[in-house]
Amino acid sequence: MTSTRRAYGTGSVWYDEKRKRWVGTIETGWTARGTRRRKTRVGPTKMAVQRKLREAMREAEQQQAPTVGGKPTVKTWAEQWLEITARSLRPTTWQANASQVATWIVPTIGHRRLEALRPADVRAVERAMEVAGRASSTISRCLAVLTKMLKDAVIEGHPVPQAVLLVQTAAPGESDRDAIPLPDALALLEQAATLPDASRWVAALLQGMRPAECLGLTWDLVDLDEGVIDVSWQLKPLPYRVARDRTSGFRVPRGYNARQVYGALHLVRPKTASGQRIIPLVPWMRDALIAWREQCPASPLGLVWPRPDGRPRDDGDDRAAWVRLQDAARVASVDGEQGRRFTLYEARHTTATLLREARVDDQTITAIMGHATILSTKAYLHTDRGRVRTALEDVAARLQLGALR
Known part of the structure; x- marks a missing residue:
């Protein structure tokens, strides 16, 4: 099937090999339920379909009452x-x-x-x-x-x-998300140690990396000789201009740095400059990555933690694997019954909590987590990387990573 990208608002036109016909779709506003209204037209030629789409848009503009009483x-x-x-x-x-x-x-x-x-x-x-x-x-x-x-x-x-x-609405309730208790974190790491990709879950609990940062990490950003990770990209899906229409292109705002890697998945820059950071590797993490690199599925993109077929692992795959790890580790269970499972962001909360308990200063915590609350830059990490590495080694000791070798 061949396709042509057109200016937004003029619809999408492509040739359907199965039907041997040209097909076009265009959005013509909203339905009464608030969903997008889309019209499809079919014709023997591309120009015929384009003409039909223009007619459909004119009809929609005439029929739709965009205002009430003007x-x-x-x-x-x-x-x-x-x-x-x-x-x-x-x-x-x-x-x-x-x-x-x-x-x-x-x-x-x-x-x-x-x-x-x-x-x-x-x-x-x-x-x-x-x-x-x-x-x-x-x-x-x-x-x-x-x-x-x-x-x-x-x-x-x-x-x-x-x-x-000026309407005052109810304040949001308190979130039940919190740091994972240390015994549960230790159980998760013990179970993860039985898996070839144990480093994926240590990256969450020790390095404080966001799920999208882990999924977007490539081997060229892992310096095993220097013992550092360059966190500069995240794996995110971008919306199509027309929902579920892959020929319509993607909605990409001005100044947004994105590289398509597979389907709707793109490598994008973090939301803030502080999200781009250098994180030192503790010895356990470095050794785990060296071992994983030898058996990691071949990925055309050089992804560190891809799917078994080498394609990018999306959020759904990642969350499912995290749930399986928790179930195998028997965490968050009461009297044999599974309770509320921890989210991957709670693993990140755990990193911050352990850093705080290790009496690490705010600036170092902010630099490791990639927050924008304190002025921290990659330059700071380069000039004082020793302090960051010491902080992470303290957390690694609390997580008993040395015992899992």
Whole structure:
């Protein structure tokens, strides 16, 4: 199948070898439920399909009532807002916003005019999510998206009542995420030591690496002679311009550094400059990586922890492996019953907690974790790498990594 990338908004056209026909799709707005409306046209030639797509767009523009009484609705502004913010937001943030808009905001108050909104409309979205049993943190994020969207509408010159922007909603509940208790962390590492890729899980518990950083790590960024890892890339999926349409290209904001590696998966830069950092390797981790390099599946991309076939391991694969490790280690279980499993980010919390318990200073912790709360740079790590290495060796001792050799 051959495909042609076209300017966004003109649809996608490709030749279907199976049907021996040209096929085209184009988005024509939102449905009443808040999902994207897509039209498909088929023809004997590419030009014929392109003509049909233009006709479909004209028909949609004539039939769709983008405003009520000449005034923009929440639904039509939401569509415009998503198109505007796609140029500047990181793809994962944009996707999360689009999901909240399509799932909750548009179905609940999409028919309301911006100028006629009332505080009760904001509370209506909140109630809809509460009735559906959504967590308070999820509700808080959705309402933050709604507020941001309405504030941007004001900036664009749309009338939104000030009272709506000042609505006080319930604060998010406390997260139950925490550091993994040391006995459970030790059990996880003991179980991981039986696996060829044990270094993957030590990278989370000891090095404090984010899941996307581990999945995007390549061997050319691992210096086993110097004993350091250069954390400069993350593996992230980018959204297609048209959902599930692989011929439509990807939504890539301005200035976003991304390299496609497989399907929607791309290597991207961390969100902040402090996310790019050099992490020293303790002896156990260095030895584990040397051993793993000899049996690591061949990856065209040189990935350190790929799938068995060499392709990138996505979030789902990684989480499934993490769950299997916990079940095998019998952690988070009570009286033989599996309780709430730890998330991979809780492994990262564990690193920070162990560093704190080892009385490591804030600046060193920030440099290891890649946070932006303190001014820390790769230059700092180069000039004072010894202090960072000592801190990680202290954590390695607490995790009894020497005993797992």
